[in-house]
Amino acid sequence: MTLRTSLDTFRWSLSLALGIAPLVGCGGATSIDGGGTGGHGGSGGGGSARFPCENPEPIVGGSGEPTGFVQCKGGAIHRTAKQECPFPSRSAACPVPANCDPAAGGCIVQCQLDSDCTDSPHGRCVGESVGGGLPGCYCSYRCLNDGECGPGQICQCDALGGTCVDAKCTTDSECSDGNLCTSVVASPGCGGVRFACQTSLDECLSDADCPSGRQCALNDTPGVPGSGTAHVCMAPTCAIGRPFLVNGAPRLAPCVERDDFRSALLPAVETLDESARETLRLRWTEIALMEHASVAAFARFLQDLFSFGAPAELVERTVAAMGDETRHAKDAFALASAYAGKGLGPGVLDAADDRPRSRREVVVTTILEGCIGETVAAVEAAEALARAADPAVRTALARVAQEESRHAELAWKFVSWVLSSGDSELAAETRSALLDVARGALRDAGKARGPVSANADGEVLAAHGILDDALRAEIRARALSELFVPCAMALVRVHDERLPRAA
DSSP, rough: HHHHHHHHHHHHHHHHHTTTTTHHHSSSSOOOOOOOOBBOSSOOTTOOSSSSOOOOOEOOOSSSSSEEEEOOOOOOEESSSSOOOOOOOOOOOOOOOOTTOOOTTTTSSSSGGGGOOOOOHHHHEEEETTTTTEEEEEEEEEOOOOSSSOOOEEEETTTEEEEEEEOSSSSSGGGGGTEEEEEEEEETTEEEEEEEEEOOOOOOOGGGOOOOTTTEEEEETTTTTTTTHHHEOOOOOOSSSSSOEEEEEOOOEEEEOSSSSSOOOOOOOOOOHHHHHHHHHHHHHHHHHHHHHHHHHHHHHHHHHHHHHHOOHHHHHOOOOOOOOHHHHHHHHHHHHHHTTTEEEOOOOOOOOOSOOOOHHHHHIIIIIIIIIIIHHHHHHHHHHHHHHHHHHHHHHHHHHHHHHHHHHHHHHHHHHHHHHHHHHHHHHHHHHHHHHHHHHHHHHHOOOOOOOHHHHHHHHHHHTOOOOOHHHHHHHHHHHIHHHHHHHHHHHHHHHHHHHHH
């Protein structure tokens, strides 16, 4: 099986599950216009941080207005001051492509002017372009200041206004010792942005400071010094298993010695040298902890479904998914234990969320955890299965590849249901969230791409289910750009096409 085959197989499965024409709605994505950070100007400050902001360039609005945000070399952003995001009036109409016929399904024209976007405050009519000939003009709703965002969030300014993002700080002044309130990826491999103060334990300021295949994120793992605050280089957490996001960051249990949380799978380890066994132990332990955390993610999602009044099908599939993820975790711990030569299992997972979540946050978390996380996981598992040779490993990966596909479909079905549930305010928030995450996913896909390499050690690891980091980066990039983004845009298009009939 090739990566092209894995992507096509999942595209057809997802398209059938959502009722979206696969060659129209879920083709390869190229770009989503209307985003960006605007122009850049003069200078900023680095203070005495361990990773100072080099080549600082203030981020300005579409007409050159200050925003209080500064971009550093490598792409990290920090915030020097709270300022209202510029929202200059625009009279120019969104350019409707030639030969655009919304009735024929070839494009969508939801608006032409900003004044047409009235479902929520600060509407923008922006042009979007998705691969496969699906252009159009869509409404995007913005924030202008932190007060318009939820608890624990700030409004990150860009050329069109601002976007609410999670934050542990609001400006550099809240950080001690000259440290900055900087941006990091919210969920490695899944995307998103969040802000936090730098610390003395930091390993990075941006992805540019990390080894290939890793991203600069916050370490929220319990039991680790500086947990929840240190900027560290992390491997993608949405590959193999639905990430458990708390306050926007992935959370895992520690690994402990125990014999009661593993299946009977037993890989052949006799021919592996010590280095290979240690690498396999580390990677399969990481996978096992992610799968274990996925059970908690689904348990929380089940509660969310009740609070949304979701249909029985979604509830039943979520209950089944919890059992699937428990089995995945037990299989992965069985493999890790075999490579370690001793029983391994999960310790205590701190599942507490220290603040209530809004309905929009529930939707965004589902998009990141499920629509992105498990979509990527399903494709990566299929690719790992195609290369694996050990029978025990193949058994584990076959379960994951099949069941993660169903879990991804569940997340997409939830988002699709929310868009069609009749709650116009929630549907507008969900539509806006899909567009915001899609823009970020395209940016992350561009950063994630890298050359696919292979070597003798890589072949040994692949035989036991572990893919080369460069290949995993390519899988994430293509799953984001060729699956998530176009399918997200297809759902938005179906929602927008439904509006005139509903009216």
